[in-house]
Amino acid sequence: xxxxxxxxxxxxxxxxxxxxxxxxxxxxxxxxxxxxxxxxxxxxxxxxxxxxxxxxxxxxxxxxxxxxxxxxxxxxxxxxxxxxxxxxxxxxxxxxxxxxxxxxxxxxxxxxxxxxxxxxxxxxxxxxxxxxxxxxxxxxxxxxxxxxxxxxxxxxxxxxxxxxxxxxxxxxxxxxxxxxxxxxxxxxxxxxxxxxxxxxxxxxxxxxxxxxxxxxxx
Amino acid sequence: xxxxxxxxxxxxxxxxxxxxxxxxxxxxxxxxxxxxxxxxxxxxxxxxxxxxxxxxxxxxxxxxxxxxxxxxxxxxxxxxxxxxxxxxxxxxxxxxxxxxxxxxxxxxxxxxxxxxxxxxxxxxxxxxxxxxxxxxxxxxxxxxxxxxxxxxxxxxxxxxxxxxxxxxxxxxxxxxxxxxxxxxxxxxxxxxxxxxxxxxxxxxxxxxxxxxxxxxxxxxxxxxxxxxxxxxxxxxxxxxxxxxxxxxxxxxxxxxxxxxxxxxxxxxxxxxxxxxxxxxxxx
Numbered sequence: 001x002x003x004x005x006x007x008x009x010x011x012x013x014x015x016x017x018x019x020x021x022x023x024x025x026x027x028x029x030x031x032x033x034x035x036x037x038x039x040x041x042x043x044x045x046x047x048x049x050x051x052x053x054x055x056x057x058x059x060x061x062x063x064x065x066x067x068x069x070x071x072x073x074x075x076x077x078x079x080x081x082x083x084x085x086x087x088x089x090x091x092x093x094x095x096x097x098x099x100x101x102x103x104x105x106x107x108x109x110x111x112x113x114x115x116x117x118x119x120x121x122x123x124x125x126x127x128x129x130x131x132x133x134x135x136x137x138x139x140x141x142x143x144x145x146x147x148x149x150x151x152x153x154x155x156x157x158x159x160x161x162x163x164x165x166x167x168x169x170x171x172x173x174x175x176x177x178x179x180x181x182x183x184x185x186x187x188x189x190x191x192x193x194x195x196x197x198x199x200x201x202x203x204x205x206x207x208x209x210x211x212x213x214x215x216x217x218x
Numbered sequence: 219x220x221x222x223x224x225x226x227x228x229x230x231x232x233x234x235x236x237x238x239x240x241x242x243x244x245x246x247x248x249x250x251x252x253x254x255x256x257x258x259x260x261x262x263x264x265x266x267x268x269x270x271x272x273x274x275x276x277x278x279x280x281x282x283x284x285x286x287x288x289x290x291x292x293x294x295x296x297x298x299x300x301x302x303x304x305x306x307x308x309x310x311x312x313x314x315x316x317x318x319x320x321x322x323x324x325x326x327x328x329x330x331x332x333x334x335x336x337x338x339x340x341x342x343x344x345x346x347x348x349x350x351x352x353x354x355x356x357x358x359x360x361x362x363x364x365x366x367x368x369x370x371x372x373x374x375x376x377x378x379x380x381x382x383x384x385x386x387x388x389x390x391x392x393x394x395x396x397x398x399x400x401x402x403x404x405x406x407x408x409x410x411x412x413x414x415x416x417x418x419x420x421x422x423x424x425x426x427x428x429x430x431x432x433x434x435x436x437x438x439x440x441x442x443x444x445x446x447x448x449x450x451x452x453x454x455x456x457x458x459x460x461x462x463x464x465x466x467x468x469x470x471x472x473x474x475x476x477x478x479x480x481x482x483x484x485x486x487x488x489x490x491x492x493x494x495x496x497x498x499x500x501x
Contacts, residue, residue, distance in 0.1 A: 017338065019314040020295075023288045053339045119445060121341050121392050123423045125221045125263055125475045141221065141475045143264075143294055145316075145341035145392075163219050186294045186316060188258065188477065 006204045008046040009035035011071075011087075013061040018050050021084070024185035024195055029206035038070035046202040047074060051086035055111070055148070056098035058086045068104060075106040078175020080202030082195075085146060088172070088179035097148050107154035107172070107179075114149060118165035121147045128170045128182065130160035136197040137171045140190040142182035144170075149181055176201050221473045223263035223446035224436065224460055225425060226453045228253060230299075231270045233279035251286040257453065258291045260460035261477035265291065266319070266395070266425075266448055269299030281313045288314025298346055298395070307334055311342065319395055321346040322368040325375050325382075328389055335390025344425075345386040346395040349379035349412055364412050371399040379412060384419045393423045395448070401429025405451060408435060410442040417443035432458075433466040440472060 008025065010018060012034045025032045025048075032048070035041050049071065051058045062068050074081050075091065083091055090103045095111035103111075114120055122144045130137035137160040149168040153159030162170035162182075171180045178198050184191035196209035229236040234248045254265055267287065269280040277300045284297055297310045298319025307318045318338075324331050324345050334343045348371055349364040364379035375382075383394050396416055398409035408426045417424060426444035430436055436447040452458055464474040 017311045017316070017342065019288055019312060020292075020316055023314060024292055026289070027292070119220065119423055120421060121423070122220065123341065123393055124223050124445060126219065127221075144220075145294075147340065183294075186292065188292050192292055 005029055005031045006045075006206060007031040007033050008048060008199075008202075008204060009033050009040055009044040010048040010050060011035045011041070011062075011067060013051050013053070013058060020183070020185045021048060021050050024192065027192065027208065028196055028199065028212075029208040030199060030204060035067075038066050041067060041070035041074060046080035046082070046199065046204050047071075049081060049083040049087035049090075051084070051090070053086060054097055055086065055089055055095040055103070056101045058090050059098070059101055059103060062090065062104070072104055072106050075104070075174075075177050078177060080176040080198070080204075081178070082184075082198050083177070083179040084185070085181060085183060088181050089148060089150070091179055092150060092154070095148055107157060109150060109152055109154045111148050111150050114147070114168070115165040121145055122149075122164050125187075126162045126164060126170070126182070128160050128162050130171065131158040134158050134160060134171075134173055136173055136178045136194060136201055137180075138190075138194065138197075141187070142170065142180070142184070142191065143186040143188075144182045146181055219473070220445065221263070221475050222440045222444075222467075223425075224261070224464060224467075224474070225264045225266055225446050225448045226257045226262050226460060227266045227268060227427070227448050227450040229268050229270050229450065230280060230283055232273070232276040233283050236270060250283050251290045254287045254295075255290040257460060258293050259477065261464055261475070262293060262460045263475055264294040264296065264446065266296045266298065267315075268319075269297070271300065281309055284310055284313040284315050296344055296395075298344070303330070304333055304337060307338065307342075311338060317342050317344050317393070319344040319346040321348065324386070325366065325368050325377065328385065331386055331389040331391050335392070340390050340392035340422075343391050344393045344395050345383075345391040346397065347379055347383060347386075347416075348397045348399050349409075349416075350399045351409070351412075364409075364415060367399055371402075380415050380419045383416045387420045387422050391422060393425060394420065395425045395427055396444075398428035402427075403451070404429055405431035407431070408439040408442070408444070408447075410438055413439060413442040413444055433463045436463065437467060437470055437472060440467075 089111045091107040092103045093105040125141045128142045157172040157174045160171040161167045184194045196212040294316045296317040297315035301318045302323040366375045366377035423445035425446040426439035427448040430449040439447045468474045
């Protein structure tokens with residue numbers, strides 16, 4: 001039934017490989033359209049900020065497409081945003097990956113390297129332990145693929161923690177903004193439920209998200 | 219703390235699973251997407267699909283297969299077999315692979331690894347290394363004892379497995395898929411000396427491959443330093459599911475991921491089991 005599915009918007013960056021994100025939302029009965037420019041970011045009911053690649057490349061793409069202020073306004077207003085992996089990292093002020101490059105700076109703090117001696121990239125499944133007040137992030141195993149991470153939850157955000165050479169921020173949320181260092185779209189049934197929870201919080205429920213949320217699975 | 223990954227491997231030719239599969243609840247056991255979905259349901263942590271097609275038509279079919287898998291599964295998918303260029307990688311990633319594995323093409327042109335890592339990120343780039351024992355393997359200089367071979371083990375390269383894996387890490391590879399050609403299909407377990415020799419030289423993750431016939435082999439691979447263990451025979455030819463194997467590993471003290479979340483984890487609470495496993499903090 002084309003046209004009858006709710007539509008959310010994804011920020012396209014040249015470095016992002018988003019087939020898995022699109023497939024995950026498709027399974028949840030949601031149409032994902034590209035967010036073409038700041039007006040659409042402004043108007044959209046729910047925006048996904050994915051991204052793989054470097055902090056510098058991600059921010060350059062944000063600037064070149066004129067999206068920096070629009071994303072900042074959404075996040076500052078607590079309006080529905082799901083930031084994944086690099087998408088979460090660029091919410092911060094800066095990253096050791098790209099010294100001197102300014103992030104979106106809607107979350108105070110910096111992104112750094114994992115401590116020496118641990119496997120890098122962190123590639124695989126790790127336990128996520130959220131603050132009990134989190135509305136979308138829940139305990140469970142998430143799939144990660146990252147070489148950098150935030151070591152501290154920014155003031156004003158609720159955090160979820162994982163361990164890889166010490167604790168790091170696996171996810172965080174504020175209002176309807178949810179940021180995941182892990183890949184919910186690759187985190188099996190647990191990840192699908194997380195996406196459903198964010199859609200629900202964003203006012204974009206579908207029959208599939210209701211089924212998932214009501215079944216009590218995961 | 220990272221949980222060891224159990225990775226079933228699907229060999230696909232012309233869009234169909236090559237090896238025999240005996241899951242009774244699959245209507246069409248030769249359909250890669252149906253098999254992939256079944257593996258995810260059983261608790262597979264990731265899937266590797268190797269395209270073994272010999273023709274251009276077969277390789278085009280592989281792209282369709284990747285799309286079909288992506289529509290069905292919500293766990294990571296690595297695709298290898300026919301990836302020889304940046305364009306091939308872009309095609310597979312666009313179709314829904316999360317990582318691409320390069321083998322022969324990387325040996326012939328190592329700059330491919332750097333270009334793929336630069337364009338797609340290291341986390342997308344797996345280098346598959348096929349290694350064969352040389353006569354001095356296991357002797358005083360074990361690090362000098364495994365030769366890298368290509369084209370299904372038929373051609374020598376002059377490279378040593380440990381040196382080549384270090385070079386791949388330097389070039390930006392995010393992971394090594396390390397296959398023992400001697401053990402592949404033999405069922406006597408992974409080549410643990412090979413695993414240890416490569417493990418000493420790299421800090422990127424290693425997927426052990428070639429030779430696993432039952433869960434104890436997976437346990438040995440993890441203890442020898444693998445971050446993930448790949449198997450085809452166990453899950454294809456025997457009546458053992460991924461869930462069965464994870465239950466066995468959990469009972470031996472390894473941390474495993476429950477398929478559907480925290481409830482019903484074979485190892486009980488995920489906090490309780492990792493300390494006994496090989497991934498403890500001492501490494």
